[in-house]
Amino acid sequence: MRLKLSAEVIKGDLVERVAELSGQNLSACYQCGRCSAGCPVVEEMDIVPSEVIRLLQLGQVEPVLDSETIWICASCLQCASRCPRGVEFSSICDALRAIVLRKRLSGSVVDADEVTRTMVSDAPQMGVVGALRKLNG
Ligand code: SF4
Ligand code: SF4
Structure with missing residues (x-):
């Protein structure tokens, strides 16, 4: 995927909203992949958890909002228990789902x-x- 990046894109309002709603520091993730490796339902996801976070770090919120992943996450917290940076991916999914649902209801x-x-x-x-x-x- 070729991305056109800029400071405005990376620090976009929607990214800030995800961080605010989830209470997670997206930039804390250093892409070790432990969350994706330990997720029991990762094979059903179209974008694995570590990739979701990377896309958010790059300001690419729309592809993540369109993904199946945010509806497949079972909030089991396995990824959070494995994350060396204390990132709770299920909270990020909660925030993304809330944004999608609010958009649909707007x-x-x-x-x-x-x-x-x-x-x-x-x-x-x-x-x-x-x-x-x-x-x-
Ligand atoms: S909380 Fe979601 S992403 Fe994390 S391991 Fe469980 S199902 Fe996978
Ligand atoms: S385990 Fe934590 S630091 Fe590693 S990729 Fe997943 S969210 Fe990022």
């Missing part, structure tokens, strides 16, 4: 004025309250 809104009495009485109360909290503009 066009969705619930207008409180359009919620009818029938909807309120038929739908689970927690569902209605949750949707209003999450999706109202």
Whole structure:
């Protein structure tokens, strides 16, 4: 893969967001590969954990957001226990999944004025309250 890199790309907003949401220091990873070598589901992944982190270090968030890997990680923490740099890859996957889900929901809104009495009485109360909290503009 040929990458066009610049300081703006490497320090992009989305990379910062991943670091913030995950609480992980992406630059701590020195690419030893121990996380990928120890992952029990690595064969199902299209980008192995150490490569995901390398792509993030290079500001390449989109290919990672499109990957199967972030949905396949089982959060077993095996990689974290093997990482000499204390990187918790499952937290990075949590952050990436959250970004994908928020993107998918970004066009969705619930207008409180359009919620009818029938909807309120038929739908689970927690569902209605949750949707209003999450999706109202
Ligand atoms: S937490 Fe995810 S990436 Fe790490 S070893 Fe488990 S399944 Fe693999
Ligand atoms: S084990 Fe840790 S330092 Fe090694 S490649 Fe994986 S995240 Fe990076």
